[in-house]
Amino acid sequence: MAYSIALQKRYRDILNDIQDQGLNKEEVQITGLQGAEIHIKSSDNSGEARKINMCSNNYLGLAAHPDILKAAHEALDRRGYGMASVRFICGTQDTHKELEQRMSTFLGTEDCILFSSCFDANAAVFETLMMEEDIMISDRLVHASIIDGMRLSRASHDTYKHSDMLHLEKKLQMYHDRHGKIIVTDGVFSMDGDIAKLQTIVDLAEKHNAMVFLDDSHATGFLGENGRGSHELCGVFGKIDLITTTFGKALGGASGGCVAGRKDLVELLRQRGRPYLFSNSLAPMMTITTLQALNLIEQDDSLRKKLKQNMQWWRKELVAAGFIVVPGESPIVPIMLYDAVLAQEFAKRLFAEGVHAVAFSFPVVPKNQARIRTQLSAAHNPEHLEIALAKFIKVGKELDILGKSKEELLSMHNK
Amino acid sequence: MEDKLLEFIREEFLEDPDQEIDIDTKLISSGLIDSFSLVSLQSYIEQEFGKRIPAPRITAESFDSIRQMVEIIKQF
Numbered sequence: 001m002a003y004s005i006a007l008q009k010r011y012r013d014i015l016n017d018i019q020d021q022g023l024n025k026e027e028v029q030i031t032g033l034q035g036a037e038i039h040i041k042s043s044d045n046s047g048e049a050r051k052i053n054m055c056s057n058n059y060l061g062l063a064a065h066p067d068i069l070k071a072a073h074e075a076l077d078r079r080g081y082g083m084a085s086v087r088f089i090c091g092t093q094d095t096h097k098e099l100e101q102r103m104s105t106f107l108g109t110e111d112c113i114l115f116s117s118c119f120d121a122n123a124a125v126f127e128t129l130m131m132e133e134d135i136m137i138s139d140r141l142v143h144a145s146i147i148d149g150m151r152l153s154r155a156s157h158d159t160y161k162h163s164d165m166l167h168l169e170k171k172l173q174m175y176h177d178r179h180g181k182i183i184v185t186d187g188v189f190s191m192d193g194d195i196a197k198l199q200t201i202v203d204l205a206e207k208h209n210a211m212v213f214l215d216d217s218h219a220t221g222f223l224g225e226n227g228r229g230s231h232e233l234c235g236v237f238g239k240i241d242l243i244t245t246t247f248g249k250a251l252g253g254a255s256g257g258c259v260a261g262r263k264d265l266v267e268l269l270r271q272r273g274r275p276y277l278f279s280n281s282l283a284p285m286m287t288i289t290t291l292q293a294l295n296l297i298e299q300d301d302s303l304r305k306k307l308k309q310n311m312q313w314w315r316k317e318l319v320a321a322g323f324i325v326v327p328g329e330s331p332i333v334p335i336m337l338y339d340a341v342l343a344q345e346f347a348k349r350l351f352a353e354g355v356h357a358v359a360f361s362f363p364v365v366p367k368n369q370a371r372i373r374t375q376l377s378a379a380h381n382p383e384h385l386e387i388a389l390a391k392f393i394k395v396g397k398e399l400d401i402l403g404k405s406k407e408e409l410l411s412m413h414n415k
Numbered sequence: 416m417e418d419k420l421l422e423f424i425r426e427e428f429l430e431d432p433d434q435e436i437d438i439d440t441k442l443i444s445s446g447l448i449d450s451f452s453l454v455s456l457q458s459y460i461e462q463e464f465g466k467r468i469p470a471p472r473i474t475a476e477s478f479d480s481i482r483q484m485v486e487i488i489k490q491f
């Protein structure tokens with residue numbers, strides 16, 4: 001054991017830096033169920049307060065849905081708590097296979113393989129499937145787990161400007177002689193809530209002989225006519241080579257993820273994907289309950305409709321109140337404040353008013369693009385949203401930001 | 416080399432075409448270029464100057480200005 005003074009100083013310095021830059025992340029402690037209303041422990045542990053939750057990925061409200069909890073309880077009784085094995089030794093139950101089948105059909109692909117998380121799915125794909133002579137061309141705003149996944153691959157990597165299809169085509173032309181080419185994008189981008197131009201991406205991929213990789217974590221279960229995701233919404237269902245997604249958001253919110261795609265690609269991931277081979281099998285409760293989430297989504301579209309109504313109402317009312325909202329069709333609704341200090345102050349005041357929504361600023365988003373990111377859920381009832389809106393407007397008036405332009409907002413703190 | 420890099424960076428990264436940059440402008444620490452996008456620079460340097468800079472040498476600190484980049488490129 002040796003934790004030298006020099007090392008202690010190294011870690012302390014880094015932590016102090018994080019603190020000084022205002023990047024320290026603190027965790028609020030929730031004492032009950034995840035949902036539209038949450039109970040949060042006060043920071044001095046003296047009690048707890050009820051907040052309206054505007055920042056979870058619980059898009060369909062399944063995290064505490066009675067049918068989901070029931071399925072999980074039954075699964076626990078019938079199939080136990082865990083597998084204590086990787087998949088290929090003694091960690092595969094029939095329900096793992098069943099879920100792979102169902103996800104594959106649901107996402108419109110040939111086959112599917114489960115992972116402990118979508119982070120792991122993204123960590124497996126590029127290292128296993130993209131070889132040294134290949135090129136991966138990714139949107140500049142793809143999720144961190146994809147960036148890490150691409151770093152593990154020996155293939156070359158280049159990027160295109162966010163959703164800039166001309167730039168993407170330029171890159172495809174530049175690398176026309178590469179053996180394997182893959183275009184890499186999120187379906188819904190998590191910081192802006194905008195949707196990839198999948199129709200054009202698929203066309204370009206065909207024209208330039210490239211595969212398409214789509215991370216649809218923020219769309220699976222609710223976007224598109226049948227909730228199958230952004231590819232369904234964009235009219236390219238069945239045309240994506242590789243889709244990764246998570247069970248940790250709309251599909252119940254517990255954990256787990258998968259890669260769905262072409263048969264041989266999935267088979268190679270089963271044989272060579274390191275996060276698959278060397279990590280424990282997904283718990284039976286997760287597989288069985290995710291199947292139940294798919295049942296709910298396929299049987300009835302009421303949650304999906306409610307989410308959409310909530311999203312449309314929320315966007316419309318915020319704009320009417322004088323906030324600058326990034327336009328879009330997803331339940332991720334960012335309210336732009338541009339200035340980092342202003343965004344922090346806004347979130348703090350909202351919290352004191354009983355609304356939980358998080359401020360994001362540089363380096364998570366570009367400089368002068370600070371925002372409050374709100375996320376809608378089918379768990380929100382009209383009353384939740386009405387109260388939340390009233391609080392947004394109250395804080396907006398206090399800080400005198402309603403109806404202000406970007407330039408005006410940015411100049412407020414520099415006066 | 417400086418001029419080519421300047422032009423590439425203007426075209427490839429800058430949102431605002433009127434933004435003034437020179438070879439000493441801080442690019443990454445100022446937020447003009449996202450450090451994840453450095454791979455685009457790596458590919459460009461390889462294509463344009465025929466030099467493959469190993470990824471570990473391309474960091475947010477070592478590639479923060481064009482002057483720094485040129486120094487590193489010259490070592491290869």
Ligand SMILES: Cc1ncc(COP(=O)(O)O)c(C=O)c1O
Nearest residue numbers: 117118119143190217246248257
């Ligand atoms: C786009 C995207 N991909 C992947 C992940 C990781 O998924 P998981 O939580 O299943 O690891 C997330 C968020 O957590 C995400 O937003």
